[in-house]
Amino acid sequence: MDVKALWTTRDVALSVHRGFRVIGLFTHGFLAGYAVWNIIVIYILAGNQLSTLSNLLQQYKALAYPAQSFLYLLLALSTVSAFDRIDLAKASVAVRGFLTLDPAAIASFLYFVALILSLSQQMTSDRINLYTPPSENGSLWTAGAEEQILQPWIVVNLVVALLVGLSWLFLSYRPELDHSEELMFHAEVEEFPELDKSLNVQS
Template identity: 70%
Template sequence: MDPRHIWTTRDVALKVHSSFRVIGLFCHGFLAGYAVWNIIVVYVLAGEQMTTLANLLQQYHSLAYPAQSLLYLLLAISTVSAFDRVNLAKTSMALRGFLTLDPVALASFLYFIALILSLSQQMTSDRINLYLTANETLWPPGSEQQILRPWIAVNLVVALLVGVAWAVISTRPDIDYTEEFLMTMEVEGYPRGEENQDIPA
């Protein structure tokens, strides 16, 4: 029996990892475009010099939950996908990548920061979603500037971070230290040096 036709745990891991990398690459690009679209919509509705924030609230409140939920989902997938390339199993190698600003490590860091920033604005997104039904406790008169300006600024920073991270990933999509590690690891019962040898029936 030829062991090359037998699926080992390493083969399964490589297949799953390869499939997730394809999904991750799609999410990287989609997230970058979506984040830019989202911030453009916000700035258009907010008006020049943010003089029409009331219009932003009236028009965007129904989009707040679905828009932010999709953003969180894409950020989570992209962050995991980026970190999945770093090979965190090798701590020293991962730390060296972060210290030397390796493209994969840099993208992972940028996605992680973007995810944290987005989560930090969840309360504001909740307020926006409840704008029409909220009482003065959530939206005191004249509080739009104070509440929305930081939220808009954070969304702009998130769009910039994911855009840079996507650019870094897209320039070197072939870098994947985890896959290299999986390719060289030994499977119990099938050492690397014996994988191409025939096993007696």
């Protein structure tokens, strides 16, 4: 029986890891485009110098909850995928990556910041989703408070779009960079050196 034909647990782990990396690359690009589309829609509906915020609330309220939830889902997947490249199991390697401005480490940090910022505005997104004119009874909005509430939300969405765009650029610069796989592969070589030698002698 050919020993190389047998799949070990490590082989399965590496295959799953590589498959998730491919999915992650697609998610990074899709997230960057989606975030840009989202902020463009927001600024178009908000008008020049945020002059038509009432129009933004009326038109975007149907999109607020699904759009922001989908953005959060993509951010979560991209953050996990990015952190999966820097091997957090070894803190020294991860810290060295941040200090040496490693693209994967920088992208991981930017995605994490974008994720936190997105979560910080989730309450505002829920409030937009429940928007009713201030003149109606039970409305969560008061007249004249739209700009005070929406301006930070718009700015955060803009910052998130910039962060995910930069993260995607960093990862696209070296898409094959994956410290987790490197360490897993080296560990496999170091774990079975004698087995490799015996196989070479038999062949």
